[in-house]
Amino acid sequence: MNNFIKLDPIYKVNGTVSLPGSKSISNRALLLAAQSVGTTRLINLLDSDDVQYMLNALYKLGIQYKLSSDRKICEIDGIGGPLQFQNKSSLHPQLTLFLGNAGTVVRPLIAALSIVTSQNIMLTGDVRMQERPIHHLIHALRQGGSQINYLKKEYHVPVCLNGGYRGGTIIIQGNISSQFLSSILMMIPLAPENTCIKVDGKLVSKPYIDLTLSIMKIFGITIQHQDYKIFYCEGNRLYVSPKEYIIEGDASSASYFLAASAIKGGTVKVLGIDKHSKQGDVYFSDILNRMGAFVSWGDNYIECTRGTTLNASIDIDVNHMPDAAMTLAIIALFTIEKKIPMILRNIYNWRVKESDRLYAMATELRKVGAKVIEGYDYLYIFAPQKIQSAYINTYHDHRIAMCFSLIALSGVSVIIDNPQCICKTFPDFFNQFFKISNTQQ
Ligand SMILES: O=C(O)C1=C[C@@H](OP(=O)(O)O)[C@@H](O)[C@H](O)C1
Ligand SMILES: C=C(OP(=O)(O)O)C(=O)O
Numbered sequence: 147m148n149n150f151i152k153l154d155p156i157y158k159v160n161g162t163v164s165l166p167g168s169k170s171i172s173n174r175a176l177l178l179a180a181q182s183v184g185t186t187r188l189i190n191l192l193d194s195d196d197v198q199y200m201l202n203a204l205y206k207l208g209i210q211y212k213l214s215s216d217r218k219i220c221e222i223d224g225i226g227g228p229l230q231f232q233n234k235s236s237l238h239p240q241l242t243l244f245l246g247n248a249g250t251v252v253r254p255l256i257a258a259l260s261i262v263t264s265q266n267i268m269l270t271g272d273v274r275m276q277e278r279p280i281h282h283l284i285h286a287l288r289q290g291g292s293q294i295n296y297l298k299k300e301y302h303v304p305v306c307l308n309g310g311y312r313g314g315t316i317i318i319q320g321n322i323s324s325q326f327l328s329s330i331l332m333m334i335p336l337a338p339e340n341t342c343i344k345v346d347g348k349l350v351s352k353p354y355i356d357l358t359l360s361i362m363k364i365f366g367i368t369i370q371h372q373d374y375k376i377f378y379c380e381g382n383r384l385y386v387s388p389k390e391y392i393i394e395g396d397a398s399s400a401s402y403f404l405a406a407s408a409i410k411g412g413t414v415k416v417l418g419i420d421k422h423s424k425q426g427d428v429y430f431s432d433i434l435n436r437m438g439a440f441v442s443w444g445d446n447y448i449e450c451t452r453g454t455t456l457n458a459s460i461d462i463d464v465n466h467m468p469d470a471a472m473t474l475a476i477i478a479l480f481t482i483e484k485k486i487p488m489i490l491r492n493i494y495n496w497r498v499k500e501s502d503r504l505y506a507m508a509t510e511l512r513k514v515g516a517k518v519i520e521g522y523d524y525l526y527i528f529a530p531q532k533i534q535s536a537y538i539n540t541y542h543d544h545r546i547a548m549c550f551s552l553i554a555l556s557g558v559s560v561i562i563d564n565p566q567c568i569c570k571t572f573p574d575f576f577n578q579f580f581k582i583s584n585t586q587q
Contacts, residue, residue, distance in 0.1 A: 165395025184387030313339030320349030353426020
């Protein structure tokens with residue numbers, strides 16, 4: 147059976163999209179609510195694979211929650227302390243947590259389950275997750291006393307967790323994934339002793355650290371830091387439920403719709419994020435503005451309309467928005483300036499996400515006619531005179547499927563392989579995309 151979706155040429159876009167809840171916020175909020183004192187009602191929870199992995203894991207760890215029939219409201223009873231699993235035998239892992247390819251579940255749960263001893267939990271993921279890095283996280287946790295063993299391949303999941311984290315001064319590398327630091331930050335208030343984290347080297351994807359700190363604050367814990375280099379937190383504290391918490395729309399998911407209007411004309415409004423959003427990817431719309439699109443903000447929405455021209459030949463460091471930056475790579479194809487490339491810099495960590503995104507994006511962009519130079523941590527993208535129809539391989543990567551759907555705005559059709567991969571973060575993506583698309587000439 148064929149497993150692809152064909153998108154016909156789209157001649158106009160127009161309309162309003164209600165964004166699904168943010169993946170990054172949903173998984174952080176679930177984890178903190180589960181460990182809080184009190185019950186939390188989470189509103190606008192994302193219903194997608196990555197969040198389901200967190201929910202399944204919490205269930206297996208004995209956390210009680212109720213989901214509404216549309217799965218967007220979750221009432222979760224906190225246990226008022228660190229997650230734990232009561233083990234009967236220390237000989238074999240008693241609990242196995244399979245967490246797919248969800249970075250925002252695997253990394254935070256490794257840290258969260260590193261406090262309480264004698265647990266013997268095996269934590270693992272799918273084939274790709276078994277290739278994605280975790281060693282900086284494990285190395286830092288071990289400095290604080292965690293007992294963690296690699297079960298298959300050094301530096302990767304599966305791992306066996308036996309608790310043991312106490313606190314102290316720990317050093318963590320920041321240059322591969324901010325999720326390592328976020329995971330430790332969320333865990334340390336519940337550790338028995340105080341922790342001082344020193345970040346070694348450059349810290350990537352910084353806005354996600356701000357996101358972590360702001361959600362921790364909503365659950366009652368404030369952490370001080372010195373310019374993201376040193377973080378200090380007292381141990382033996384408690385998260386306190388805010389009772390109710392409304393999860394913002396997903397700013398990375400918004401990028402596909404805002405880009406569609408910047409490319410094609412018509413006006414698209416995304417509901418669920420605005421200027422006050424906590425997610426770094428909201429600044430994607432500032433870049434659209436810089437390229438010539440008209441962007442306006444209001445209470446709980448961003449709206450975008452194409453300007454007279456779209457000049458996407460920009461040279462930009464996008465380390466602070468690794469996910470939305472993939473959408474920029476597609477916008478590059480639609481620039482009026484064909485001789486000057488779009489240059490996306492400082493994106494080495496694209497290589498260690500759902501796919502090797504530097505390789506995958508370069509390969510698929512070439513299929514539609516672009517000339518692409520793939521560097522170690524950058525891409526040069528020269529727009530083709532005319533975009534070509536192509537069969538796009540998606541490498542099990544939801545963002546490749548979603549951003550290459552925008553090719554249909556060029557007046558040619560596009561075929562997207564394995565379209566179900568969007569379920570990682572946005573199962574309703576194609577329906578929402580068709581809703582704003584007009585295929586009548
Ligand atoms: O903390 C988070 O919620 C995320 C951080 C980013 O990863 P890196 O920090 O690995 O770049 C981002 O790409 C991912 O989708 C979500
Ligand atoms: C990098 C991503 O996911 P993960 O949370 O698995 O790292 C992503 O959603 O683009």
